[in-house]
C-alpha cells in the first residue's frame with residue numbers, strides 16, 4: 001500500500017494552504033455573519049485554477065487528478081466551509097457531468113467558462129417532493145420539436161442564485177401526457193422563464209448561496225440535452241457518487257480545522273493554574289478527534305484514489321461521506337466543548353465550525369441514504 005502524496009500534490013497543498021490562510025480565513029467570520037457571497041474570493045480562486053481542477057486543459061481546466069482536487073477542498077474547508085462549498089459545487093456538480101456526458105460543443109460553450117471561473121454552475125435535482133427520493137421529479141420537459149419546454153421548480157440549490165449554468169433534471173412528458181423518462185438539461189440563467197426564487201437563510205455555510213430555481217415555460221434548445229433521453233437519473237447518481245467524495249473532504253477539512261483550534265485553545269486556556277491541555281479529560285477529547293480525522297482522511301483519499309484509477313468507487317465514496325460527515329460533527333462538538341463558554345460565542349471560529357459541520361450529513365445524500373447505498377451494494381455482491 002502507498003500512503004504518500006506525490007511531490008506535485010504536496011506542492012499544490014502548500015500553495016492552497018497558504019492561499020486559504022491569507023485570503024479565505026481573514027474574511028470567513030464576516031461573510032458568515034452577513035451571509036455574503038465572496039465574489040472577491042471567487043475571482044482569486046479562478047486565477048489559481050480552483051474551478052475545473054480535474055477538467056482537461058483543452059476545456060480550460062487544470063487537468064489535475066481527483067486527489068489534488070480533494071486536497072484543495074480539504075484545505076479551503078479547514079478555514080471556511082462556505083468558500084469550500086462554492087468550489088465543490090462548481091467542480092463536482094456542474095463541471096463534472098458536462099465533462100463526462102457532454103458533447104464537444106457543450107464542453108466548449110459551458111465547460112470552458114466554468115473551468116476559468118468566469119461563470120459559475122449549479123446542480124438542480126432536489127424539489128419540494130423529491131429529496132432523498134430523487135426519482136420523484138415533478139419538473140417536466142415537453143418535446144416541442146426544435147426545443148424542450150421546461151416547467152417546475154427546484155429547491156435548496158447550492159449557488160442557485162449566483163450560477164449562470166444549471167444542470168437541471170426533469171421528466172420527459174410522454175405522448176399520453178404522463179411524466180416519463182428522466183433527462184438532464186443544461187439551462188442558462190438567461191433563458192426566458194428561468195428565475196431565482198427563495199434565497200434560503202441557513203444555519204451554516206451561510207456565505208454560499210442556496211436558492212430555489214423556478215422554471216416557467218423555459219425554452220431549452222435541443223442541443224442542451226445532456227447525455228441521452230432517459231439518461232438523467234444515471235447522470236444524477238454518477239455525479240453524486242463523485243460529489244460525495246468532495247463532501248467527505250469538506251467534512252474532513254472542518255474536522256481538521258476543529259482539531260487545530262481545539263489544540264491551540266487547550267494550550268492557551270489556563271484553569272486550576274495550568275493549561276487545560278494538561279487535563280486528561282481534554283486530552284481524551286483531542287485524541288478522539290485526531291483519530292476520527294485520520295480515519296476520515298484515509299476513507300476520503302481512498303475513494304478519491306479509486307475514482308482516479310477508474311475503478312468502482314460508489315461504495316467507498318458513500319462510506320467516506322458517511323464517516324467523514326459524522327466524524328466532522330463529533331469533532332466540532334468536542335472542539336466546542338474544549339472551548340467551554342467561549343466556544344459558544346462568535347469570537348472563536350469553533351462556533352462556525354459547529355454550525356457548518358451539520359450540512360455534511362445532509363446534502364448530496366443524507367447519512368441514512370449513504371447507509372442505504374452501502375448496504376445495497378454490499379448485499380447485492
Ligand SMILES: Cc1cc2nc3c(=O)[nH]c(=O)nc-3n(C[C@H](O)[C@H](O)[C@H](O)COP(=O)(O)OP(=O)(O)OC[C@H]3O[C@@H](n4cnc5c(N)ncnc54)[C@H](O)[C@@H]3O)c2cc1C
Pocket residue numbers: 089122123124125126130131132133155156157158159202210359362363364365366367368369372
Ligand atoms: C444547504 C443545502 C444545499 C443543498 N444543495 C443542493 C444542490 O446544490 N442541488 C440539489 O439538487 N440539492 C441540494 N440540496 C438538497 C439536499 O440534497 C437534500 O436536502 C437531501 O438530499 C435530503 O432531501 P430532503 O431535504 O428532501 O429530506 P428527505 O428526503 O425528506 O429526508 C428526511 C429524513 O428522512 C430520511 N430518509 C428519507 N428517505 C429515507 C430512506 N429511504 N431510508 C432512510 N431514511 C430516509 C432522511 O435521511 C432524513 O433524515 C441541498 C440542501 C441543503 C440543506
